[in-house]
């Protein structure tokens with residue numbers, strides 16, 4: 001497994017495993033299969049309601065805890081200092097772990113919903129800084145933050161976010177946020193890296209995949225890795241789980257990168273941090 005260095009001295013695997021909608025038995029099996037096939041980053045969230053399953057899978061995998069990079073996230077209804085501390089303890093208990101490697105603010109409080117959105121995010125962050133100081137979280141970060149949200153947070157933050165996890169896949173990759181984060185030493189993680197299956201319908205991607213003798217999934221994930229971004233694909237099928245991690249034995253050339261950068265919008269979720277929880281309706 002390759003690793004990227006974080007701005008707090010920790011390191012994160014170059015690819016991870018997503019667990020959205022993988023609950024109960026299916027979730028346990030999927031996470032165990034991922035770990036057996038070499039994944040060392042498991043991306044979870046309180047909102048996915050599968051922390052118990054993720055925790056069980058980690059224990060049952062037989063892989064030493066310290067080799068696995070465990071992420072969970074505080075949901076938007078639990079923002080604020082006391083709420084975040086409580087939500088974190090609840091997650092830790094469900095995961096049945098002593099600590100997590102990464103804790104993220106799942107979605108920022110935003111101007112549409114809260115007059116004092118900056119203060120809510122700042123207080124949430126202060127709780128995360130305190131939990132980090134107590135040794136319960138190794139790295140702290142954000143998710144779905146635009147530049148304006150990161151800049152506002154940095155006004156009071158003592159610790160810079162190590163990560164920003166955003167929607168990032170061919171056809172929708174938020175280059176402005178990515179560039180800003182990378183310039184400030186914040187590693188970007190790519191959620192829905194396969195656009196929840198939409199990438200498989202694209203002819204340009206099929207052609208690039210064919211040229212390399214790889215799958216559309218592999219070239220999509222490889223494109224993300226070559227942007228210095230950490231993809232966290234989700235699958236419940238062993239063959240696909242293995243396919244998705246087998247992306248370190250080939251390289252896309254600059255023309256292919258450019259073609260993929262310039263693809264028309266495809267697979268956008270409709271979710272934006274400044275209107276959340278509303279979404280832009282998609283076809």
Ligand SMILES: NC(=O)c1ccc[n+]([C@@H]2O[C@H](COP(=O)([O-])OP(=O)(O)OC[C@H]3O[C@@H](n4cnc5c(N)ncnc54)[C@H](OP(=O)(O)O)[C@@H]3O)[C@@H](O)[C@H]2O)c1
Pocket residue numbers: 017018019020021043044106143144165166190191192193194195196197215217232233234235236237240241243244
């Ligand atoms: N921070 C956030 O707000 C946020 C939001 C959304 C997601 N996430 C995280 O990002 C992770 C990934 O995103 P996602 O689950 O939305 O979508 P995704 O990884 O882009 O796509 C998952 C879909 O692609 C299929 N798939 C996976 N690998 C495949 C392959 N090699 N060939 C064909 N089909 C394949 C899966 O089907 P099968 O399962 O049937 O294989 C599944 O239906 C989530 O699980 C979650 O951890 C975070």
